[in-house]
Amino acid sequence: MRLTRLSAAWAAIALIITAAPVQARAPATTIANPAMWQVKDADTTIYLFGTVHVLKPGIDWFRGGMKAAFDRSDELVLEIIEPDDPNVMGAIMMTRAMATDGTALSDRLAPDARGKYHAAMEENGLPWRNFDRTNPWMAGMALSVAPLAKLGYRADLGAEKALRTAAEKAGKRVDALETVEQQIDFFATLPMEQQVQFLNATVDGLPEMESEFAGLLHHWQAGEPDRLAKSMNESLEATPELAQVLLIGRNANWAQWIKARMGQPGTVFVAVGAGHLAGKGSVQDQLKALGIQSRRVKK
Template sequence: MALGRWTRRIAAGLLLGTTATPLAAQTPEPPIWVVEDENSTIYMIGTVHMMRDGVDWESPQLAEILEKADSVWLELDSFEPPADLSGLIMTSGMSPDRPLSSLLNEEEMAGLQIILDEHGVPLESFDGLRPWYAYLQISALMLVEAGFDPAGGIDMHIKARADELGTPVEGFETFEDQFETLSGMDEAVQLDVLRQTIIEYEDAKTELVGELESWIDGDLSTLERETAEIAEELEGFYDVLFVERNHGFVDGIEDILAGEGTTLVAVGLGHYVGPDSIPEILEERGYTVERR
């Protein structure tokens, strides 16, 4: 079932497992999509929000695009947490009146207890979290255990490179927007994702190497299959996290096209595959999208 693996992708983009198998000995060729009009060219790439050291993912083509881009658009224009982050967590991530222990069954709570015990996290400190925030925290624990660096994401690399070049960086969303999106999901949907996160915690650490290798090689077939599965199995989750946000990203891309110059758009890889993807929505709106 793809759901458990997909929750990791929500928390951290497409992830790399823990195997020591070398990744992509040849020149990296992750997909790049292009849409343009008379005076604007937009290059679009997928990002991985966390990455382990030593993975060669940047293609020569992307390096060239960064050199000539007049602007860069990411999901967020800054990775510094907002000053009111604690307030956001309290208002949208906590629910002490509906603790997880009242929402999960005994087997699910036992699985959660095992995960937290492995990391020295008291269950009492977790019980008051809303389900959406709990599964993000569990995913973060898994990533740290698997050797991922929260500061090593592709989007962070792109922003750092753009800053070095003096290229303006803009964001389609804010931290507040993303908190609102996640916390606004129906509780039943949040619980389904949390349950699968608990069930597939161990397997998720080793299952995604093939997906990353395929992406680096320019092959999105595995991700496309899993996107179709999640759209069918958890429609509400898919609609909120992907369909609605993809339309928002495309609205922003159209605004960029109304101007001029060369722009790099870099958002999570999952937004570029499937029938409701950014490229598909652009084509539905009359644009020609080329994949390179």
């Protein structure tokens, strides 16, 4: 059951800061050309760049026309600005993760799903008993990220981290479309049935996670948003409620922000998860509904 696993995992990676050990041997460099779009009027230019929140070493993506667009920009806008202290993020998450009705997480799951969940948690170094006082979304997010760390993906190599570091070094303003609390609440406020559905889908998808995430990265590196959308976003069509919360509603809000920002002169580099710029209901689609055209920037 793929329904939410890929898209939710993509969102979860932005919230849990997990880094795998640095590899002893430097890998061969892979040249990447991720997709980028532009919205422009007489005195305002806004670039839209789709990011990946975790990467392996050796991927050269901060280059070429994308790097030139970033250098021309006065301001960087991310989904969120992560706290410099990861303990702050953890504290914010835990204030929203704890169950308030006294029901153990394990007891919310059907017997067969419970056994698979327990095994998956233990296999990934996440003792399930430590999560029994939390709501299902928290365990689902942890399971969405822990396997990627074991596979060598690192948050400190993610696109947002590199862009923010470069912006701060260059003295650019750095802003965010959402707060950390808002992003966490997209999961924390899901109805319990949908939280359980998300957790079960995550567990069921673990055997394919390595190949599927590698496929997503391949499409990102090659600048293939249509293929990325097919792999990632279409899995949400079976659960339109989750699609509205995790993608469509947020894309619509961001399109409104871009429309308002077009009223101010300057050049802005907006970097959000690549899934938000791909497929039906993307930020570009939402802009088009507002009468604002975007165009793909050639490599």
